[in-house]
Amino acid sequence: MDDAIALSAMAFIEEALEPLYVAHRAQLPSDPVYGWEGEPSGSAESFCTRCGSTAALEIHSRKTPRIDPMAHRRSIPYIFAFLSALCALTHTQATSSITSDAPTNLSLALWSPQPDINEAAIEGFFASSGHTNNWAVLVCTSRFWFNYRHIANTLSIYHTVKRLGIPDSNIILMLSDDVACNPRNHFPATIYNNAGRFIDLYGRNVEVDYRGYEVTVENFIRLLTGRHDPDVPRSKRLLTDDRSNVLVYMTGHGGDEFLKFQDAEEIGSHDIADAFAQMYEKNRYHEIFFMIDTCQAASMYKRIYSPNILAAASAEVGQNSYSHHVDPDIGVAVIDRFTYYNLETLEKLKGEDKSTLQQLFSTYNTQAIASTPGIRTDLYPRRPENALVTDFFGGVQNVQLTTAGYKLKSGNLQSQTLTKQHHPSKSGSAKRKSMVPPSRNNALQVHSERGAVSLPFVLGLMGFMAGVWFLSRVI
C-alpha cells in the first residue's frame, strides 16, 4: 500500500519537474559536485531506494539549445533533496517495520553498477565517436575520355583514404571508365590529378571493385542496401555494421536531383535517400558522410531523411560545378575544383590528425571553388565541430590490450576426441538448413509461373481476332 502511494506521488512529482530535467539532462551526468553515484552513462539516478523511483536526468542535448543549463543547474540538488525527503516521509512507517528486510538493503547495493572485470584492463580505447570501423564508397559515374577529371577525382579520394588508413577491403571503388588505358591517353596506364603530374593515381595498388559497365544504379543501390546475389564476392559488398562510419563520395554529371550514371541512366535524390533509409533500418551504419561533386550537387542530399548523416556538396541548387585546370599534355581537365580544394586540406593530414570536419568546411572558398559548397548538418546531431576528418577519411580502429589469456589445459592428448565431437554440429547445421526455405536467387521470374495472366490474354487475343475478322467482313 505504502509503496503504491509513494510511487504515484513520485511519478506525479517527476512529471511536474519534467521540463526542468529536460533542461538539465545534458549537464548532469557524473557531476562529482553533488556526489551522486550514477551509472557510467549517468542516465538514471535513484533517489528513492524504497520504491525504486528514479528521475530521468539525461536528455538529448539537441533538445535544449536555448536554455542556459548553468542557470538551472544549481537548483537540481535542492530538487533531489526534496524528492529524497519526500521519499523518506512516505516510507517512514514502512521502513520502521521492515528495516531488517533484506531486499530493501540489497536492492541498491546489487543494482549499483560494478565495472566489468575487464573494464579496468581496457586500455587504448580512444575514439569517442563510437565507431569501430571505417568504410568508403567512392563512385565515379561518368564514362568517356573527356570525363578524365571525374575518374581522377575519385582516385584522388581513394588515394587519400587509403593513405589515412582505410584498408582496401573496406573501400568500394566504382569507376565507370578506364581512362588510364584509353588510346588517347598520352601517358598510358597512368592517371594524374594535377598538371604537375606529381602522383600517379593509378599506381601499383589500386583495387577497383566495380568497373566499366558494372557501375550501374542498380549495383549501387544493391551495394548500399546489401542485397546481393549470393555469388557476389566479399570485395564487392559493403559489409558494414552499426559501428561503421561510411564515407560516400560521388562524382559525375548531374542536375537538379539526379546524377547521371554511364550516360544511360540516372540516380535520383529519392533513390539515395531511400537507400540510406534502408541502411538505417538495418543498422548498416553508425554515421555517414555523403560527399558529392557534381553540378547542382546540393539537390542530391536534399531528400535524405535518415539520422546521423552529414552531407557536403560542391554546388548549391542552380549552380554549376567547375573543373579546376587542364593538363595541356593530357589535353583534358584533370580535376574538379571542389575535390581539388578538399584535397588541399586532406593531403596534409596524417592518420592521427585531430582536425574536425568543421575545419575542413571552413577552408572552402567560394571564390576559388567558383560555386557555393552546400553543407547539410541537420541530420547530424554530433555536429561537424566534434567530428574528426579522420572519423570518415581515416581507418582509425580502437584497440584493447589483452592483458591475460584464458587458462587452458595443455591439450596434445585431446585433439583426437575433440575433432570427433565437432562433427555432430555439422550434421545439425545441415538439418537446420533444410528447414529454412531455400531462397531463390535467379532473375525476376514474376509472371512465368502464373496462370492468371493467360485468361485475360486469351480473351484479349480473341477480341482482337474478332475485331480483325469483323473489319475484314465489313471491308
Next chain:
Amino acid sequence: MSSEDYERTRTRVLASILVVFLLATPIWWRTTEVYRAPLPVEDIRAWKEDKTFHRTLTLNVDVAFYDHTGDGSIPTAGKLLELSEKLEADLNELYGTAERGRAVRHQGDVEESVPGELFADVKLWFRISGGLGSKYWERGQRPKDVAAKGDSWSASSLNGHYKVHVACTPPEAGKQTNIYVSSKRAVFVELPGECVDDVRVSNTLLSVIGGLFADEQTNYLKMTEQKGEAANTDWESMRTMKYASKYQVTFSLLNADPSEVLVSWDIQEAVNAYILPFFSQLSELSEFAVDSQVQNYAALPIQSQSIEKDGRTVHVLRPEALPHFINSAEWNLASVVSSAPPLNFVLYIPPQSQSPLHVVTSKNDVLDTNAFLIPRWGGVVISNAKEIGVRHFSVDDLHPIMEVYVAQLRDLLGVKHIRIRNVETLLPKAQVTYETAPDAGITLWELDQLVRRRTVQNIVDAVTTLNSLATLITNLESMVVLDDIQNQVLYALDALHQARLALEANDFSLASQHARDAFVSSEAAFFDPTMVSMLYFPDEHKYAVYMPLFVPISVPLLIAVIREIKGWKNRKKRIKQKEE
C-alpha cells in the same frame, strides 16, 4: 457506295478499334502490375506492439543444505521450505525493482522518437526449491573436489536449472563464508556457524543468487535501448561481434622477413586442441568455419619506438600506434571464401631489425601477452623470434598464444565472465572463487547466459527486421514481392511463435534454435536480392514512357469519335426533322 453505307462502315471501323482498346486494357493492366505476394503485415506489426514480448525467463534454483556441523544444528525441513519461499519472494522482488527503475527512465524524451522501443522487456524470474542434501557433499570435502566429481546430482544438465549447495559448518576462528562457483551449473557455499541465523542465511543466499544473475538482467534492459548517445561509449557493444549464424575464423601467421626467420606452425592440431572445444560448446548458437594461412614478407606497417631497457635495445609499440597495425593493404587478410562475418587472428613475427618488439601500455609497462584485440575484427599476438633461422611453433608453443586467442574470442563473441555482482559490498567478508573451464574455455554459467541473451537478442532483431521489411514494402508500392519472400516471412513468424512457446516452457535450447531460425530467415527475406526494384519511379517517368506510344494514336481516334458523335447527332436531328 452510298453515303449511308459509308457512314455505317466508318462507325464499325471506329467501334472495332475501340473494342480492341477496351479489351486490351485489362491485359495491359495485369501485365504491367508488379507481383506482390501478400505479407501478414498485421501479424508482423503485432509483434512490435507494446508489451508483446514481455517475457519472464524462469530460472529454477535448487538449494540443498548439508549438515557439516556434526551437532544437527541445521534448520529443519519445514524451516527450509519457509526459507526457500522467502528467498524466492525476495529475489523476485529484487529483480522487479531493477525493472521498475528502468521503466521510469524510459519516459525520457529520447525514446519518444522511437515508438514501441519497449516492445521487448525481459525479466528474470526465480523458482526456488529447498531441501536437505546429505550424502553427496561429505563433511570436510572441499567444494573444488566435490565439483570436480561432476556427478549429475551436483550440477544440472539443463540451461536454466541451477543448484546451490549450502554446507553448514561449525564456526571456526578466521573462517569466513566461502563461495565456490563451479564451471558447471552449481554453486557451493560454506557457511561457518551461520546456519543458526535464518536471516543471515537468507541474506547470503539472496546476495549469491541475485548477484550471479544481476549482470544478465541489466543486459536485457540495455538491449531495448540500442541507439542513443550512451551507446557511443558502450565498449562492450562496440567490441562484441554482431550475431551471425556462421563465422569465418582465420588464423594467419605473418612473417616479416623469411630471409631471416623461416616459420611454420602446427595450427591444425592447435586449433583442434584449444579452439575447437570452445567452438563446439558454442555450436548451439553459431557455426564456425576455421581456416589458416601463412604469409611471408608482411612488413610492419607502423614504426616502432626503440627504447633502452636493461642494457638492451627494445622496440615498443605504444597503444596510440596500434590501431594502424592492421591497415597495411599488402596483408590480404580478408577471406574471400565465404561471406560469413570474419574473425581474424594474427600471429606476427617482426623483422630482426625491430625485435624484440613489445606492446606496451600507456604507462610504458611491457605487456606479458604481447597481444591486443581489435573490436569486431579479431586479435593480434606478436611473437619475437629469438634468433635467425627456422622457427617452428609446435602445439605446446602455441599454447600460450591460443590462450590469448580464446580470451579474445570470448570478448569478441560476447562471453561474459561469471561473477557475483557487487560481491564486495554485498558480502564483504566472503571469499569467492570462480572455477574456470580450462578444457572448453567457457563455463556452463557463461554459456547459459550467452544462449539466453542471444535468444532474446535474436527475437528482438528478427521482429525489428520483419517490421522494417513491412514498412519498406508498404512504402514502396512498385517493389516486387515474390512468393519466396512471403515464405521466408511466414517461416520467421512461425519460428518466433515457436520460440515464444519454448520460452514459456523454459526450454532455452529449443528457444535459441527457433530464435536463430527466425533471425536467419527474416534477414534472408530482408536482404533478398530480388528486393531491389527501382525504388523511386515517379509518375512523370511513366508518362514519358506512354506518351510517344499513345498520343499519336489517340489524337486522331478521339477526333474521329467526336466527329462520329456529332454526325450521329446530326443524323438524329435529320430523322426528327423528317418525321416532323
